[in-house]
Amino acid sequence: PATQLPARRGARLRLGARLREVRRGADGAPAALRFDGEVVELGRGDRAILALTPWGLARCAPGLAPDCAASPLVNLHAVHDMQDHAPQDIAFSGLVGGQVEWVLRRGRVASSTTSAADALSGLSREELHARLWPDMARALGLPTGARALRWRTIVERRATPLQDAGFEVRRPGLATAFENVLLAGDWVVPGLPCTIEGAIASGAAAAEAALRGARNARE
Numbered sequence: 755p756a757t758q759l760p761a762r763r764g765a766r767l768r769l770g771a772r773l774r775e776v777r778r779g780a781d782g783a784p785a786a787l788r789f790d791g792e793v794v795e796l797g798r799g800d801r802a803i804l805a806l807t808p809w810g811l812a813r814c815a816p817g818l819a820p821d822c823a824a825s826p827l828v829n830l831h832a833v834h835d836m837q838d839h840a841p842q843d844i845a846f847s848g849l850v851g852g853q854v855e856w857v858l859r860r861g862r863v864a865s866s867t868t869s870a871a872d873a874l875s876g877l878s879r880e881e882l883h884a885r886l887w888p889d890m891a892r893a894l895g896l897p898t899g900a901r902a903l904r905w906r907t908i909v910e911r912r913a914t915p916l917q918d919a920g921f922e923v924r925r926p927g928l929a930t931a932f933e934n935v936l937l938a939g940d941w942v943v944p945g946l947p948c949t950i951e952g953a954i955a956s957g958a959a960a961a962e963a964a965l966r967g968a969r970n971a972r973e
Contacts, residue, residue, distance in 0.1 A: 773804070775814050783932055804936070815935075818931070822921050824912035825917065827868065827871055829867055844859065846858050847859075854868055854890055854893070874886075875909050879906075887902060
């Protein structure tokens with residue numbers, strides 16, 4: 755549904771088109787967005803919303819993103835042996851006091867998340883499994899000593915900015931030095947941590963600002 759709605763409104767969704775450069779015009783406004791194999795010219799009434807990571811934004815538009823350290827995230831995905839869970843049987847749990855923070859179970863497949871995982875990110879996949887699986891098994895209600903039938907660990911070393919007090923005051927907000935370019939993302943607007951909720955809130959605010967700015971430019 756998220757991809758079908760823009761298509762019905764005349765938008766084109768192009769996957770795998772990485773933004774390489776925001777080209778600055780003579781008057782300071784951006785002249786174009788350069789992607790792999792394509793350049794999109796921006797007119798006076800156009801508005802662009804850049805929903806990139808801080809590191810991705812710094813690469814293609816230096817000066818728009820704050821200089822910030824990265825914080826890693828670790829996932830463990832496992833298939834467990836509880837036959838009574840159908841694929842449509844979904845549960846989501848938050849854990850306190852262990853190595854795992856969240857466990858999502860869908861049928862016999864479970865996934866864990868541990869954020870700000872500096873203490874875990876340097877471990878081998880076997881060590882990660884040994885640390886995380888006991889918490890997952892307890893959250894899933896598995897018997898003591900139960901093992902995962904199959905499992906995989908994923909370490910995202912730059913999952914989010916390091917969310918310390920210094921980063922909070924360096925968040926750039928929606929506006930940029932370019933009149934017709936706005937920012938969106940979970941790290942952009944102060945007030946919420948780098949979460950899905952923060953991303954949605956910034957995206958909605960950026961869309962409203964873009965529509966308002968485009969209308970004003972045409973008047």
